[in-house]
Amino acid sequence: MLLRKENAISDETLMLRFGRGDESAFQELVGRYRDRLLNFIYRRLSSVELAEDLVQETFLRVVNAASRYQATAKFNTWLYTIALNLVRNEVARRRPPSCSLEMANGEAVPVGLSIENLIDFHRLQSLMQELTEDHFLVVELSFIEGWTNQQIADFMGCSVGTVKSRKFHALKELRKRMGVQSERLPESSRAN
Amino acid sequence: MNDCQNLQELIDDYLSDQLPDFAKHRFENHIRRCVNCARLVNEYQQAAEMFCEAVAATRVESSLQLKYKLETMATKQVKPEQRRLQTTILIIGLIAILISVTSISIFGVVAIKFSIIFFASLLLLSLSARFVFQKARKSP
Secondary structure, three states: OOOOOOOOOOHHHHHHHHHHHHHHHHHHHHHHHHHHHHHHHHHHHHOOOHHHHHHOOOOOOOOHHHOOOOOOOOOOHHHHHHHHHHHHHHHHOOOOOOOEEEEEEEOOOOOOOHHHHHHHHHHHHHHHHHOHHHHHHHHHHHHHHHOHHHHHHHOOOOOOOHHHHHHHHHHHHHHHHHHHHHHHHHHHHHHH | OOOOHHHHHHHHHHHOOOHHHHHHHHHHHHHHHHHHHHHHHHHHHHHHHHHHHHHHHHHOOOOHHHHHHHHHHHHHHHHHHHHHHHHHHHHHHHHHOOOHHHHHHOOOOOOOHHHHHHOOOHHHHHHHHHHHHHHHHOOO
16 A cells, blocks of 8 residues: 655755755656656546646656755655646636636546546546545545655644544545445445 | 544555554454444545546557657757857857957957967867767766
8 A cells, every 4th residue: 555665865865965966866767757747637637648748747847946055855756746746736827817726626527548448537536526625635645656744844834743633534534425325335336 | 542533544555565663563453343444444545546447448558759859859959068059168168269359459460370279279178078078067
């Protein structure tokens, strides 16, 4: 379930090396985060093409800021902040200003997915709609990205206690959802 | 506060595998004895697993195009050291031209020989600096 990994060289060290001109350090960082970031963005935008554009834009900003980078914050916190801001800008650009930011839009049709994957995608979207953006982000960063509560707290600008509380409530909602799904199934069968 | 009341505090750390060994054993001992907490932990674990499965099922891979773009991104970028070196060479070049023009206007033909030697030395210096810079970039 957890995707935690132990890296010999920390992301921050690699970023500092890249800032001094070591391109291989950048390639290592790209290798570590390219696919993770792509999926992080894709889950919010439903388009692989658009997600790839934003991954590129995110890394471009990393390259441009490399010489000024100081290891005061965790690299992944910084990277995901850039990515999330780009996603928010993109969502705001695509929608009328009156619409609030939601994690995923049930009407969005993901590009380039098979029927099975499309069903899975709608299942995920349905789960996402059960949670608020913050709750989804907390469980995602914790269980998918393997971040510690402290990292999530730094990323979201809240306390560790708040992170724990949000995670607990998110799991509570998901648990409820599991129960609701199993109860709803016979009803939908009856309707058919 | 008993262990049941601490559940919210502990369940997250337990599921995220962030509990210290002592606390983890204590928590496991408690859920072995307490049916309600054991059921809750099991349900939360299932919820987290279901979430992970749903996310994993929609996983996409980077295209070759994206991989190529990211691979070449850093190479195309002008490094700060490189920019500094280019600026320094440009400034030295401009000063050299200024000195040469002034010398030729003051000393005439004699200064042309001096200018040629001066420019050749400068060229050699630039090439050496570039070589040293590239070597420094390759080493970690």
